[in-house]
Amino acid sequence: MSSRNNHPVVSKRRVFYIPGYDPIPPRRYRELYRTESALQAEISGYQISVSAKSGGGPYGWHVTSRQDGVEVLADVDVLVWSDIVRDSMSNSIPATYLQLFRTAWTYISTGALRRLMRLRKGPVIAALYPVGMLLAQLLLAIVLTLVLSWLLRPFLGWFGMIPAVAAAYGLLSWFRKLDGKLYAYYLMHDYAYSAKLRGQTPDELRLRLRSFTALIREALQSDVDEVLVVGHSSGAHLGVSVLADLIREGGLRGDGPELSFLTLGQVVPMVSFLPDAQELRADLQLLSAQGDLTWVDVSAPGDGCSFALCDPVAVSGVAGAEKKWPLVLSAAFTQTLSPERWEALRWKFFRLHFQYLCAFDNPERYDYFRITTGPQTLGQRFQGRAPSKSRVEEAVSKYTTVKA
Structure with missing residues (x-):
């Protein structure tokens, strides 16, 4: 896991959530977090409360949680690009x-x-x-x-x-x-x-990603214990590019907060397999070799909208000898959801694509709310966890060139 394990117990955390291609305003994500976190807390036996965010900055909310005898404060911010989606x-x-x-x-x-x-x-x-x-x-x-x-x-x-x-x-x-x-x-x-640009990042999105990088860099200079970036669906490859730019700019401090990256239901190959995605492939290669962060990729074969258990770096053909990440894990919906809930959801493909952000009946494998508001960093939580045996690591992409 990350070599920057300086925070044995997390009491303060910043969470940055990058949505997928979604035109819906970000308040939907706050309501989803509020309702599902309450349900997960009831199932898992911990306390959690969500309140409105005050002040400026990106749209978000405050979370207070008490888990394993530790009170944790978390600020969750949504890195919004829904206006770009609506325009497109x-x-x-x-x-x-x-x-x-x-x-x-x-x-x-x-x-x-x-x-x-x-x-x-x-x-x-x-x-x-x-x-x-x-x-x-x-x-x-x-x-x-x-x-x-x-x-x-x-x-x-x-x-x-x-x-x-x-x-x-x-x-x-x-x-x-x-x-x-x-x-x-x-x-x-x-x-x-x-x-439309055969894998290149459109200019309007590139500018927005730079603003995301600036927000995360600022958080890494604060007094929190962990900065957690969560990329869901298309937000996964955006998060890769944001963090790669941060690293290139020297945005990591050796004595700063832990930097963690969680990708959920990723669809990275839809972009990285295109011929002109050299920048994204370079970002994947760079991020995969970093020792100063933890990158965990969670998906489930039951999610038909994601490239489940496909290592996004390896299948894109850019896994180098120094590759450390991501740790590819399965949310295993057939095991983490009760038979009744699985039966009710199994044909609701878009709902299942958002299940990673929701409560689970059997959350031992994966609990989004312990990750975002629990007392352990992402690296600590998955320390020693073996990657999924069903993961796909074959280099499949025809195009493997990277931007120098």
Whole structure:
């Protein structure tokens, strides 16, 4: 674990949570933390309370918890990029279909899709789902156009095409209004955002990541015992880049707080397998060799939206001789959730993708609220834990070059 183990007991912690590609305002995460932490505390037998944050800075909340006889104070901040997500989703229906064909071409023509299929089927199916769903919607709209124009031709001639096309566009608009349940447009925008520069970080996101790095650097100069960065879903690869920049800038102090990195339900290969992701691959390689932090990656085969148990450094083909991280662990939903809860959730794919942030019935393997508000650092908590035997470490990516 980290060589900076200077804090035998944690009493103060800063937590920075980096969400995935999510347009929802950050207050949703506070409410999720409040309700799920209370449920986990009841199951596990400790005390925890959440209160509103005062003062400026990023959106967040205060947590007070008493675990194992120790009172711990934690400030949880959400590193927000939901405004960037919303801007990337504000496309018309025709623009979304143009995105579809560009994104599909990027992953297919570069060979990235074929390589990704060698890892986990779940996230690849999730990536193909919006393509299939949007094409099915388009096909129905075309069929509607042809049928209506044929029915109206005896009365309006070729002018019957005008109301037929209008009706078809109305059908597509209706499907888009249903996307809160279908998720086709949402997922299409997600994959398109990663693929539009073939793996490079867009300028607007790069600027936001620099601000994240500055916030974490400031926290590392404070009097807390641990600074914990949590990256969920797409937030995992953003966290990798943020911490790599911090290290390059000399942001770690030998006598400062412990620096810990927890990635949950990561989808790193969706970006790192693209040809122009040299910066991300360099960041993965750098972070994996650091002795001054702890990096734990948690996922579960039951989460079909993540590359479960795939070592993001190794499968991206950038694992060097000095590689130490991440420690790849399984949340094992079939074991950590009761049979009743697993049965209720197993087909709710998006809900399961957020399970890492929620309460577990059998939390011995993994407890998000002990990690974020308990008296042990991430390194102490998983000291001596063997990595999952089912992890994937084969170098699969076709593109392995890194930015010098």
